[in-house]
Amino acid sequence: MGYKMKGSCLVAFVAIIVYLYSDTFDPESLVNARVLVTGASAGIGEEIAYHYARAGANLVLTARRENVLITVRNKCLKLGAKTVSMVVADMGSSEDRNGVVEKAIADMGGLDYLVLNHIGYTPFQMWDGDVNHTRWLMEVNFLSYIHLATKALPYLAKSRGSVIVLSSLTGKIATPYTTSYGASKFALDGFFSSLRHELGMKGIPVSITLCILGLIDTQSAMEKVKDKISMPAYPAHDAALAVVSAGASRIEEMYYPWYVRPLCFFREWFPQSRAWVMQRSYQYKPEETVASL
Template sequence: MGRLKKILIPSLGLVLAFWFYSARDTFKPEMLRGKRVIVTGASTGIGEQMAYHLARMGSHVLLTARTEARLQNVVERCLELGAASARYISGSMASPSLPEEVLREAENTWGGLDMLILNHIGQSSFTFFSGDVGHVRTLMETNFVSYVALATAALPLLKESEGSIVVVSSIAGKIAGPFTAPYSATKFALDGFFSSLRQELIIDKVNVSITLCILGYINTESAVRAVSHVIPQTPAPKEECALEIIRAGALRRRELHYPSPAVGSMLLLRSLAPELLDSLLLSSYRLENVRRT
């Protein structure tokens, strides 16, 4: 009897705990069926791929970006792939009125919202900081303030559905390398704001999850165009990246690191030996190809 208590009961506990946590960890595409999802920056790149995955999973999608013609094509393709419904709103996230307009559309058409995926970024080049403070101001508005405004407008709906906010960020929002000063600043700001907000929601027992996605180099057209002459590494595929973001959001993860070993080891090296990371990084760049404009 003593042995039973000492060995069997703790073992049973372990098995149950393992089962509970692994069951919670299992992603099924059906988790997204019929869910109402907003994706920003969905006309190209990772956002476009997320729209297609969600469509295949049978979600309702509301897509935003500036270029109406591209959004129309993406919406059409989403309907072909099986989206429960697909619509778009075009406009610039540098404009302060757009976030509320997008959430009003979600409320009017769906009467609620399950997932908000914040993904858009304004144009920025991979080069020395030019001293253009106006660019920093506009980029902050597009890449950071609009994320705060969208999340704020979405929170009442997400509280009702116990939904999720997914924030797409970058390794450049955790570690500052050269040639991304304004961009990196906007991504660090996202971590500060949303990691603080996550804790406040927990204190208030509000069941809305916040997933911060820390991405490495991904093979979107705009990223390859911006950096391939300086960074010789092969970028990770945007299709897989998009799926991992949706999966992390659906599983209500705190953070996603993608591609996983590369981003994880950079973060670890950064805390153990930051100077070593800096020099490894610089030695891998083709500095002679950096465009000075």
């Protein structure tokens, strides 16, 4: 009888989880949507732009590389985007960031989705003591997200819009080789999860979707992890679709690929075993040890 009861509880638990995280995404809901996508020149950001374009959205795309951004803009128009504008900006510069949201509002007349996707380059290596790099990375990966979201919130409140924040499994579970990067992603989780509570308490109808991604097969990611990590990479095209879908469905947290959610769920269980498994999932060469440490 006890086993039956436990089995029933497990089934009920799974049913609740499925209900809470069920995807109600309707691509037609994005027709004429006004979307600002950062880091749109390559990787997941580029694929996100293409998914919105196929749905018939209006887009403002931003990145540092103008020539690559032009190529993405042209493809978005071919795929069916209603309008596509560009803003060339360095997210490490507060002066550059200041004009991004204003450009989006001027070109689209409002904003429905703010997709924060850009990241600063950081090597996939053990901590080398470079505090200045960490300070710069926090500016790009964390503070710029706050800056843009703060500027966009009044417009998103008018449209009952959404902030979509691209994060990582490394922002939920500490992993080797990602000290500075992981710190910036943990910071995003803390800030935007807290902000979500505050918006709810104030009755401001803006949703915040935190996207927790595992290893994705972007060119930059594959170059970094080569010979250092033993796990499969998943398609950027599919990851981008999961991001767009979660944002449109106003889901609080999205996990991609399949293994990310259970890892996050069980992260506090068996910490010693977790550390053992984690450390053996990465390839480590003794010569990588920093002499100063």
